Amino acid sequence: MHAITDFMVNDHRSCDGLLVAVEHAVVNAAWATAQTEFARFSDAMRYHFAAEERVLFPLFEQSTGMYHGPTQVMRAEHTQMLQLLASTASALEAADSDDYAGSAETLLIMMQQHNLKEENVLYPMCDQHLADQLDALLPELQRQIAGQDESTR
Numbered sequence: 028m029h030a031i032t033d034f035m036v037n038d039h040r041s042c043d044g045l046l047v048a049v050e051h052a053v054v055n056a057a058w059a060t061a062q063t064e065f066a067r068f069s070d071a072m073r074y075h076f077a078a079e080e081r082v083l084f085p086l087f088e089q090s091t092g093m094y095h096g097p098t099q100v101m102r103a104e105h106t107q108m109l110q111l112l113a114s115t116a117s118a119l120e121a122a123d124s125d126d127y128a129g130s131a132e133t134l135l136i137m138m139q140q141h142n143l144k145e146e147n148v149l150y151p152m153c154d155q156h157l158a159d160q161l162d163a164l165l166p167e168l169q170r171q172i173a174g175q176d177e178s179t180r
Contacts, residue, residue, distance in 0.1 A: 032150035078171035
Protein backbone atom coordinates (compact mmCIF):
# COMPACT_ATOMS: atom_id res chain seq x y z
CA MET A 28 0.00 0.00 0.00
CA HIS A 29 1.31 3.44 -0.95
CA ALA A 30 -1.41 5.67 0.48
CA ILE A 31 0.86 8.48 1.68
CA THR A 32 2.91 8.49 -1.50
CA ASP A 33 -0.19 8.51 -3.69
CA PHE A 34 -1.87 11.28 -1.71
CA MET A 35 1.18 13.56 -1.54
CA VAL A 36 2.22 12.94 -5.18
CA ASN A 37 -1.30 13.92 -6.22
CA ASP A 38 -0.85 17.21 -4.37
CA HIS A 39 2.51 17.77 -6.07
CA ARG A 40 0.76 17.42 -9.43
CA SER A 41 -1.98 19.81 -8.32
CA CYS A 42 0.66 22.44 -7.43
CA ASP A 43 2.37 21.84 -10.78
CA GLY A 44 -0.92 22.52 -12.55
CA LEU A 45 -1.38 25.79 -10.69
CA LEU A 46 2.10 26.91 -11.77
CA VAL A 47 1.22 26.11 -15.40
CA ALA A 48 -1.74 28.49 -15.12
CA VAL A 49 0.64 31.24 -13.98
CA GLU A 50 2.98 30.52 -16.88
CA HIS A 51 0.15 30.77 -19.39
CA ALA A 52 -0.92 34.13 -18.00
CA VAL A 53 2.65 35.48 -18.11
CA VAL A 54 3.13 34.32 -21.71
CA ASN A 55 -0.03 36.23 -22.60
CA ALA A 56 1.14 39.29 -20.61
CA ALA A 57 -2.02 38.99 -18.48
CA TRP A 58 -0.26 40.28 -15.39
CA ALA A 59 -3.33 40.63 -13.17
CA THR A 60 -4.37 37.07 -13.97
CA ALA A 61 -0.80 35.90 -13.39
CA GLN A 62 -0.79 37.50 -9.95
CA THR A 63 -4.12 35.92 -9.06
CA GLU A 64 -3.02 32.50 -10.27
CA PHE A 65 0.33 32.87 -8.53
CA ALA A 66 -1.45 33.62 -5.23
CA ARG A 67 -3.37 30.35 -5.63
CA PHE A 68 -0.14 28.49 -6.43
CA SER A 69 1.73 30.09 -3.53
CA ASP A 70 -1.05 29.24 -1.08
CA ALA A 71 -1.12 25.63 -2.30
CA MET A 72 2.63 25.35 -1.84
CA ARG A 73 2.46 26.81 1.68
CA TYR A 74 -0.36 24.44 2.64
CA HIS A 75 1.59 21.50 1.23
CA PHE A 76 4.69 22.48 3.21
CA ALA A 77 2.57 22.91 6.35
CA ALA A 78 1.05 19.45 5.92
CA GLU A 79 4.52 17.98 5.72
CA GLU A 80 6.19 20.03 8.44
CA ARG A 81 3.35 19.97 10.98
CA VAL A 82 1.89 16.53 10.39
CA LEU A 83 3.85 14.10 8.23
CA PHE A 84 7.45 14.87 9.16
CA PRO A 85 6.93 14.88 12.95
CA LEU A 86 5.11 11.52 12.81
CA PHE A 87 7.84 10.08 10.61
CA GLU A 88 10.55 11.38 12.94
CA GLN A 89 8.80 9.96 16.01
CA SER A 90 8.30 6.62 14.33
CA THR A 91 11.86 6.25 13.03
CA GLY A 92 13.91 8.30 15.47
CA MET A 93 15.46 10.07 12.44
CA TYR A 94 15.33 13.74 13.36
CA HIS A 95 18.34 14.85 11.31
CA GLY A 96 17.77 12.86 8.15
CA PRO A 97 15.61 13.38 5.10
CA THR A 98 13.03 15.55 6.85
CA GLN A 99 15.68 18.07 7.85
CA VAL A 100 16.81 18.33 4.21
CA MET A 101 13.21 18.76 3.03
CA ARG A 102 12.58 21.53 5.57
CA ALA A 103 15.68 23.39 4.39
CA GLU A 104 14.51 23.10 0.79
CA HIS A 105 11.06 24.37 1.80
CA THR A 106 12.74 27.48 3.21
CA GLN A 107 14.62 28.02 -0.05
CA MET A 108 11.45 27.57 -2.11
CA LEU A 109 9.57 30.05 0.10
CA GLN A 110 12.29 32.61 -0.66
CA LEU A 111 11.93 31.88 -4.37
CA LEU A 112 8.15 32.26 -4.08
CA ALA A 113 8.71 35.74 -2.64
CA SER A 114 11.11 36.81 -5.40
CA THR A 115 8.80 35.40 -8.06
CA ALA A 116 5.84 37.28 -6.57
CA SER A 117 7.86 40.50 -6.63
CA ALA A 118 8.70 40.01 -10.30
CA LEU A 119 5.02 39.47 -11.07
CA GLU A 120 4.02 42.59 -9.15
CA ALA A 121 6.52 44.57 -11.21
CA ALA A 122 5.31 42.89 -14.44
CA ASP A 123 8.98 42.10 -15.13
CA SER A 124 9.00 39.12 -17.44
CA ASP A 125 12.78 38.66 -17.30
CA ASP A 126 12.94 38.61 -13.49
CA TYR A 127 9.87 36.40 -13.41
CA ALA A 128 11.40 33.93 -15.88
CA GLY A 129 14.62 33.66 -13.85
CA SER A 130 12.90 33.20 -10.51
CA ALA A 131 10.24 30.87 -11.86
CA GLU A 132 12.78 28.68 -13.65
CA THR A 133 14.89 28.36 -10.52
CA LEU A 134 11.78 27.55 -8.48
CA LEU A 135 10.60 24.96 -10.99
CA ILE A 136 13.98 23.19 -11.07
CA MET A 137 14.10 23.15 -7.28
CA MET A 138 10.53 21.85 -7.06
CA GLN A 139 11.30 19.05 -9.52
CA GLN A 140 14.41 17.94 -7.64
CA HIS A 141 12.66 18.23 -4.28
CA ASN A 142 9.61 16.29 -5.44
CA LEU A 143 11.75 13.47 -6.83
CA LYS A 144 13.42 13.02 -3.45
CA GLU A 145 10.11 13.01 -1.61
CA GLU A 146 8.31 10.78 -4.11
CA ASN A 147 11.10 8.21 -4.49
CA VAL A 148 12.61 8.18 -1.01
CA LEU A 149 10.76 9.96 1.79
CA TYR A 150 7.14 9.16 1.00
CA PRO A 151 7.79 5.43 0.49
CA MET A 152 9.61 5.45 3.84
CA CYS A 153 6.56 7.16 5.37
CA ASP A 154 4.29 4.51 3.85
CA GLN A 155 6.45 1.83 5.43
CA HIS A 156 6.72 3.40 8.89
CA LEU A 157 3.31 5.05 9.25
CA ALA A 158 1.00 2.42 7.75
CA ASP A 159 -0.67 1.83 11.11
CA GLN A 160 -1.54 5.55 11.44
CA LEU A 161 -3.22 6.12 8.05
CA ASP A 162 -6.77 6.43 9.39
CA ALA A 163 -5.83 9.54 11.36
CA LEU A 164 -2.96 10.75 9.20
CA LEU A 165 -4.59 11.07 5.78
CA PRO A 166 -7.58 13.19 6.93
CA GLU A 167 -5.19 15.52 8.79
CA LEU A 168 -2.95 15.86 5.74
CA GLN A 169 -6.02 16.59 3.63
CA ARG A 170 -7.19 19.25 6.11
CA GLN A 171 -3.79 20.96 6.06
CA ILE A 172 -3.52 20.85 2.26
CA ALA A 173 -7.01 22.31 1.94
CA GLY A 174 -5.85 25.24 4.09
CA GLN A 175 -8.33 24.43 6.82
CA ASP A 176 -5.80 24.94 9.60
CA GLU A 177 -5.91 28.60 10.64
CA SER A 178 -2.25 28.52 11.68
CA THR A 179 -1.19 28.03 8.03
CA ARG A 180 -2.68 31.35 6.94
